[in-house]
Amino acid sequence: MKMKNLLKTSIMAIAVVAASGAANAETPVIGKQHPTITNRLMTPEVLWSFGRVGGVQISPDKTKVLYSVSYYSITENKGNSELFVMNTDGSDKKQITKTATREAAAKWMKDGQHIAFLSSETGSMQLWTMKADGSERKQITDVKDGINDFALSPDETKLLFVADVKYGESTVDKYPDLPKSSGIIVTDLMYKHWDEWTKTVPHPFVADIKEGKIANIIDILNGEPYESPMKPFGGIEQLAWSPDGKTVAYTCRKKTGKEYALSTNSDIYFYTLSTGKTENKTQGMMGYDQNPTFSPDGKWLAWESMERDGYEADKNRLFVMNLQTGEKTDLSANFDQNSGSLIWTPDSKSIYFVSCWHAVTQIYRADIASKKIVQITKGDHDYSFVAPIKDKLIGVKHSLSKPDEIYAINPKTGVETEISFENKEILSQLDMGKVEERWITTTDNKQMLTWVVYPPNFDKNKKYPTLLFCEGGPQSTVSQFWSYRWNLQLMAANGYIVVAPNRRGLPSFGKEWLEQISGDYGGQNMKDYFSAIDALAKEPYVNKDKLGCVGASYGGFSVYWLAGHHEKRFKAFLAHDGMFNLPQQYLETEEMWFVNWDLGGAYWDKANAIAQRSYANSPHLFVDKWDTPILVIHGEKDYRILASQGMAAFNAAILRGVPAEMLIFPDENHWVLQPQNGILWQRTFYSWLDKWLK
Structure with missing residues (x-):
C-alpha cells in the first residue's frame, strides 16, 4: 500500500528481469x-x-x-540487464556485458581492475568476477537456489551474502505421504506478504573466500525465523561491513506471526565474526531502524531511524552513533524532512544524503561536528543516489519528463552535468508537455502544491479533457517522479491535462501536513482533491464537462470514495488496486500495523471514535450514489489489497447499472511488471478514458 520511495518500484521491476533466468544459445539478447x-x-x-x-x-x-541498464522486449515479454563502465566525466563509455542472462548487483573490487557481480548464467543467481573490461568471467559461488545480493569484506577475504532459507513447517513436512498436495496450513499471521506465501525468509551469510571459491559458510541468523534484509523491499543496503572487516551490521525485525504483523520495530545488530556474538545497537528505539553504514575511519555508524512503532510513514531521521562511547545523535532533529541514501565523505566528517522538500528531492550534506545540514542541488527533479568522488559528486536523478540518468555535480555550486545519456536518442524524438508548479488554496486556507502537466503543443485557445491524478501511499509524495506505468507525460501525450495535487498526508511539506491524513481518510485530503480540480476547471482551456479521475492503491481508494461524493464533477473514473471495503480490508491485508495506525484500529472497536470515523467513510457504503462510468484494475497476486476489493467494486457498479469494465491480472501483484501486461494496462487505460472523455 505504501511506497516510501521510488526505489521500491525499481526493485519490484527487477523481478521481471530476474525471471529470464538462464538462457540457451538460441535465446535472443535483449539490449x-x-x-x-x-x-x-x-x-x-x-x-x-x-x-x-x-x-x-x-x-x-x-x-x-x-x-x-535494464532493457525490455515487448515481444519476448521480459527484460535483461547489462553492465557499463565510463569515466566520471562520461567519457570512454563501454558496455562490458552482452548476454542473454542477467547481470546484476555489480561492485568494484579493491584493485579497481576487477568487478564482482551476480549472474544467472548457470540457472540461478551466483557470484562471479570478471575484469573491468568484461573478460575472464569466473564463477565464485554455487549456493543452492542462488543468492539475492552480496558485499565483499574490505580485504576481500570474506563474502557477506543474502540467501533464502526455509520458514516454518510445510504441509509436506507434516504429511510426507502427500507430496503433491498444494494446501498450505496456516496457524499465525504473516502467512502471506506482498505477492508471495511466506515459505522462506532471507538470511545473511558469511563465508571465507579461498582460491576463488567460498568455504566455511555461516548463517548469521542460524536457527532464527527472522528476515534480514526485511521483506518486501530490503536489499544489501540493510547490511554493512565494518572497515576492519571484523563486524557485520544488519537490519532485522526479530518478530514473527502476529507480533510481526503488528510492529515496525526493527533494529540494527552487530555480529562479531571472531566470537559469533550478536549485539542490538538500537535497543529501545521503537520504529524502523535500518540501512546502517560505517564511517571510513570506523568510528561512527550512521543509519535511518523512525521514532514510533507501527507508523511506517514516520519521519526518516538521520542518526549517528559514536562507536567508542555508544552515544547516539539525531543529526536531523531540526530538519523537518526525511533522510535517505546515506553515504559518508572520505574524511568521515560528513554524510551526503537525499531528501524531498516541496515535492522535489535534492542532495544534502550533514556535518557531524556542527550538526549543520546544507542543501547542495536545486531544481525540479528527484535525486535517488549520491556518492562523493574527489572534487565532485556523482548522482542519479529523474523528473516528470525524464527517466534516470547519471550526473556529475559540483558540491559547492550544485551545478549538474549529465554524463550517462542512456536515453538521449529516444528523448530527442519526443516532445514533452510543460510541467507547471501551482499553489492552490485549500478549503482550510492553506497552500497546496499541485503539478499541472499540459499536452505537448498545448494551445490555450483549445479545451482539453483533464485528469485528476490521485496519489497512493497514502503518504507518498507527488514529486518529480518518473513512472513506467503512471507516467504523467504519457497521459499528456494522449491529449489530457493532468492535475496532480500534493494533498494532505504527503511528505515534504512538514509533519503537520503529513500526519493529518491518519484516521481521516474521507476528510480533508478529499477536500484537497476537490480544491485542485475545481481550481483548474475554471481555466478556459479545461473542458469542465470532460473531467476524469484516476489513481492506484490509496489513489484507488480515493477514486472509489470520490465516485460516491463528486456531485457530478467527473465523467469517468479509473481505480487500480484500490481499497473498496475498509472493514474487509482490515482483515484481508497482511501488515496490520498499517491499518491499525491509518484507520485507527479494528472496526469492531465501537468505543474507538477514530476507527469508527474511518469505517464510516468506507467507499462501499456510498455505492448508492455511484452514477459515473468506472474502470477497475487489479492483480490477483496483490496480497496487500486483495483482488476481492476490486471485484466487489466492479460487481457493485454493474449491479447498480453503472457502466463498468474490469481488467484482472492473475499473475501481477500491486504493480504491473511484465511488458505485455504493461502494454495491455496502458491500452485499456486510454481506451476507457477516451471513450468517456473524448
Whole structure:
C-alpha cells in the first residue's frame, strides 16, 4: 500500500528481469531499443523502450563509474540487464556485458581492475568476477537456489551474502505421504506478504573466500525465523561491513506471526565474526531502524531511524552513533524532512544524503561536528543516489519528463552535468508537455502544491479533457517522479491535462501536513482533491464537462470514495488496486500495523471514535450514489489489497447499472511488471478514458 520511495518500484521491476533466468544459445539478447517516433509523442511502446539506469558504483580510485541498464522486449515479454563502465566525466563509455542472462548487483573490487557481480548464467543467481573490461568471467559461488545480493569484506577475504532459507513447517513436512498436495496450513499471521506465501525468509551469510571459491559458510541468523534484509523491499543496503572487516551490521525485525504483523520495530545488530556474538545497537528505539553504514575511519555508524512503532510513514531521521562511547545523535532533529541514501565523505566528517522538500528531492550534506545540514542541488527533479568522488559528486536523478540518468555535480555550486545519456536518442524524438508548479488554496486556507502537466503543443485557445491524478501511499509524495506505468507525460501525450495535487498526508511539506491524513481518510485530503480540480476547471482551456479521475492503491481508494461524493464533477473514473471495503480490508491485508495506525484500529472497536470515523467513510457504503462510468484494475497476486476489493467494486457498479469494465491480472501483484501486461494496462487505460472523455 505504501511506497516510501521510488526505489521500491525499481526493485519490484527487477523481478521481471530476474525471471529470464538462464538462457540457451538460441535465446535472443535483449539490449538497447531504438524506436522510431514519427509524431514526437510518447506511446506505451516507447515508454517500455527506455533503458533503466541503476546500480551505480564508484571505482576505488574515484575515476570510473560502473552501472547497469535494464532493457525490455515487448515481444519476448521480459527484460535483461547489462553492465557499463565510463569515466566520471562520461567519457570512454563501454558496455562490458552482452548476454542473454542477467547481470546484476555489480561492485568494484579493491584493485579497481576487477568487478564482482551476480549472474544467472548457470540457472540461478551466483557470484562471479570478471575484469573491468568484461573478460575472464569466473564463477565464485554455487549456493543452492542462488543468492539475492552480496558485499565483499574490505580485504576481500570474506563474502557477506543474502540467501533464502526455509520458514516454518510445510504441509509436506507434516504429511510426507502427500507430496503433491498444494494446501498450505496456516496457524499465525504473516502467512502471506506482498505477492508471495511466506515459505522462506532471507538470511545473511558469511563465508571465507579461498582460491576463488567460498568455504566455511555461516548463517548469521542460524536457527532464527527472522528476515534480514526485511521483506518486501530490503536489499544489501540493510547490511554493512565494518572497515576492519571484523563486524557485520544488519537490519532485522526479530518478530514473527502476529507480533510481526503488528510492529515496525526493527533494529540494527552487530555480529562479531571472531566470537559469533550478536549485539542490538538500537535497543529501545521503537520504529524502523535500518540501512546502517560505517564511517571510513570506523568510528561512527550512521543509519535511518523512525521514532514510533507501527507508523511506517514516520519521519526518516538521520542518526549517528559514536562507536567508542555508544552515544547516539539525531543529526536531523531540526530538519523537518526525511533522510535517505546515506553515504559518508572520505574524511568521515560528513554524510551526503537525499531528501524531498516541496515535492522535489535534492542532495544534502550533514556535518557531524556542527550538526549543520546544507542543501547542495536545486531544481525540479528527484535525486535517488549520491556518492562523493574527489572534487565532485556523482548522482542519479529523474523528473516528470525524464527517466534516470547519471550526473556529475559540483558540491559547492550544485551545478549538474549529465554524463550517462542512456536515453538521449529516444528523448530527442519526443516532445514533452510543460510541467507547471501551482499553489492552490485549500478549503482550510492553506497552500497546496499541485503539478499541472499540459499536452505537448498545448494551445490555450483549445479545451482539453483533464485528469485528476490521485496519489497512493497514502503518504507518498507527488514529486518529480518518473513512472513506467503512471507516467504523467504519457497521459499528456494522449491529449489530457493532468492535475496532480500534493494533498494532505504527503511528505515534504512538514509533519503537520503529513500526519493529518491518519484516521481521516474521507476528510480533508478529499477536500484537497476537490480544491485542485475545481481550481483548474475554471481555466478556459479545461473542458469542465470532460473531467476524469484516476489513481492506484490509496489513489484507488480515493477514486472509489470520490465516485460516491463528486456531485457530478467527473465523467469517468479509473481505480487500480484500490481499497473498496475498509472493514474487509482490515482483515484481508497482511501488515496490520498499517491499518491499525491509518484507520485507527479494528472496526469492531465501537468505543474507538477514530476507527469508527474511518469505517464510516468506507467507499462501499456510498455505492448508492455511484452514477459515473468506472474502470477497475487489479492483480490477483496483490496480497496487500486483495483482488476481492476490486471485484466487489466492479460487481457493485454493474449491479447498480453503472457502466463498468474490469481488467484482472492473475499473475501481477500491486504493480504491473511484465511488458505485455504493461502494454495491455496502458491500452485499456486510454481506451476507457477516451471513450468517456473524448
